[in-house]
Amino acid sequence: MLRELADAVETLTADRPLVLVLEDLHWSDGSTLDWIAYTARRRDRARLLVLGTYRPVEAIVQSHPLRTIAQELKRQGRCVELLLDYLSEAGLRAYFTQRFGTHALPQGLIEILHQRTRGNPLFLVNLVDDLVRQGVLAAEDEGWALHGSIDTATVEVPESLRQLIEDQLDHMSPEENGILEAASVAGMEFSVSAVAAAISAPEEDVEACCTTLVRRAQFLQSRGSVAWPDGTVSARCGFVHALYQEVLYERVPPSRRGRLHQQIGTRLETGYATQTQEIAAELAGHFVQGADTSRAMQYLIRASENALQRSAYQEAMTHLTQGLDLLASLADTHERMQSELALQSSLGGALIAARGYAWPETGRAFARARELCAQLGEIGQLSTVQYGLCLFHLDRGEMIEARDVAEDALLTAQRDHDPTALLLSHRLVGTCHYFLGQLVSAREHLEQALSLYDAEQHRSLMFVYAADVRVAILSWLNRVLLLLGYPDQAHRRSTEALALAQELSHPHSVAYALRDSCFMLQVWQRQQVQERAEAVMSLAAEQGFAYELEEGRIYRGWALAEAGHVEAGIADIQRGIASYQAMGSEFQIPYFFAWLAQVYGQASREAEGIELIDEALDRVERTQERWIEAELYRLKGELLGSHVIAAYEEAKDCFHRASEIALQQNARLYNLRAAVSLARWLRYQGKPDEARQHLAPVYAGFTEGFDTPDLREAKELLKGVEERRQT
Secondary structure, three states, X not given: OHHHHHHHHHHHOOOOOEEEEEOOHHHOOHHHHHHHHXXXXXXXXXXXXXXXXXXXXXXXXXXXXXXXXXXXXXHOOOOOOOOOOOOOHHHHHHHHHHHHOOOOOOOOHHHHHHHXXXXXXXXXXXXXXXXXXXXXEEEEOOEEEEOOOHHHHOOOOOHHHHHHHHHHHHOOOHHHHHHHHHHHHHOOEEEHHHHHHHHOOOXXXXXXXXXXXXXXXXXEEEEEEEEOOOOOEEEEEEEOOHHHHHHHHHHOOHHHHHXXXXXXXXXXXXXXXXXXXXXXXXXXXXXXXXXXXXXXXXXXXXXHHHHHHOOOHHHHHHHHHHHHHHHOOOOOOHHHHHHHHHHHHHHHHHHHHHHOOOOHHHHHHHHHHHHHHHHHOOOOOHHHHHHHHHHHHHHOOXXXXXXXXXXXXXXXXXXXXXXXXXXXXXXXXXHHHHHOOOHHHHHHHHHHHHHHOOHHHHHHHHHHHOOOHHHHHHXXXXXXXXXXXXXHHHHHHHHXXXXXXXXXXXXXXXXXXXXXXXHHHHHXXXXXXXXXXXXXXXXXXXXXXXXXXXXXXXXXXHXXXXXXXXXXXXXXXXXXXXXXXXXXXXXXXXXXXXXXXXXXXXXXXXXXXXXXXXXXXXXXXXXXXXXXXXXXXXXXXXXXXXXXXXXXXXXXXXXXXXXXXXXXXXXXXHHHHHHHHHHHHXXXXXXXXXXXXXXXHHHHOOOOOOOOHHHHHHHHHHHHHHHHHHO
């Protein structure tokens, strides 16, 4: 019969070649395999290609003779076996096009399906079939639509796929099943030593079983070996596909699963001895699932520290939040309160970078941490907590509350003679005094903080506060020095801050320094502001720094308007302010309103600009953010003077008020700008002597920065006034 069938097939090839495709040979009967073997061994020439497909794992599980026949034919040179790789994303797109046509697919569907199935065709087809069967993926007039989120839709293992995996497991021995289940608890990749410890089996037996499964390409792949700090050298394996690990993990009863987690965690903890910090996240996961709360807390805190050092703020927040959730079930003991203090303090720092200083959860974290410090009598962490709480109030526009926290922190640091607390509190008081318009005092405190900074002792603080403290001090000192009338010194401080941040390769410190350098460039090199602002935005978008992203957008808007793209500039500033406030941030809003009002003036929308300045001045009164007050009055005068002819006298009053405030604050930069505006107005009024009288002494008070646009403008105006006096 075999010969007759082979002759018949060869007859069909007499006139043209024939390709005979036989699919799923792992389910074939013995007669089919006998015919394939017989045909392959025939010596007569024929234009025949037999193409067969099979899944090796299925053949192994069922002890199917196909594997034996295939190996024998390969040995004789009668066949070639091709191992097909999994589908790429392009392959998935081709599959969807063939199955669903060219209709539009939901955004991101291909990517997440590829991630979920890793391109395994069998898993892919089953998963897509399941989505269609449930109506989650459905055809609509304009293409295919996903009902529900992509993540939710693909999180479950389809029942058909689960049953397929279960069938494979049913063909395995109880020992193999037990090892695989323990391995699934150990993780997607695991060491044989950890699995052996989990099931209390000799490591040699577990390794032999895993080696067999790897050799059969069944469930597992080799991942080489691993050497632990305690001297243990263990084979390392990984699951061929995440779905195998998921199905196996779900098969383990909860009580046994918890016990396995605990035993694996204990073995890893012993194996890594004094280097457990390296695998803190893995250990935390095992002890959380093993209901070992004490050790889970310990490693969750360590895991968050690791994440913060990598600037992985979202990951850190996940660990810290998980730790706080665990604490909620524990009695209110001294140990529990200490753990919560550590968690809340670290969570506040992570939230600063990821959500912004003014985010409500940031304030709650630091406020709760301060309560715990008081209850525990914990002085060591108080400065950390006060630092975060002060910045929270500052960003919310609560200047007086921020100052009170900062000055209280300084008194405590002076009483305790704590160098680190003194560094932090001087930095805070300096920043608060800057915003309150107390510029001389702000400079004194910031320079005192700078003198207390010790790189070896204080460099690690950047992982607590999301930015290097020295970078922050230099950045704020740059602002203070600019307003005090020392542009050259400010430029040096800003340059030093950015160079240090880049040397540290700490993303948030770099974003911080880049952002504040935009402030300096507005005074020094206005044409460079857009480029610097876009660098801030690029880094912030890449790293997820929402706060810096929006402030960078506002700076870019100002720069676009300066370059003549007024409407684009207005759009950027408005969007940035709206997003900034949506994060709860209210400080600097009068400053941003000043920019927007100035740009409105460029767009001949002076009335809107005046209205915005009035709103900004109301905010100044309400929040006491007075550092920008003089500039607001000057800009109002400029807008009034160009908008309503009858308002010239009111404009003059605004310039005088701006000058008075600037003198009170020692803000020579703003006093110069007010003097320039007033002198220009007086010259227009035909009063060059009075114009010179107001501007000349202010200009003469500067000792540096003569290349900046403000001082060049003042010099040119003085020259023009003098010429007017001579005529």
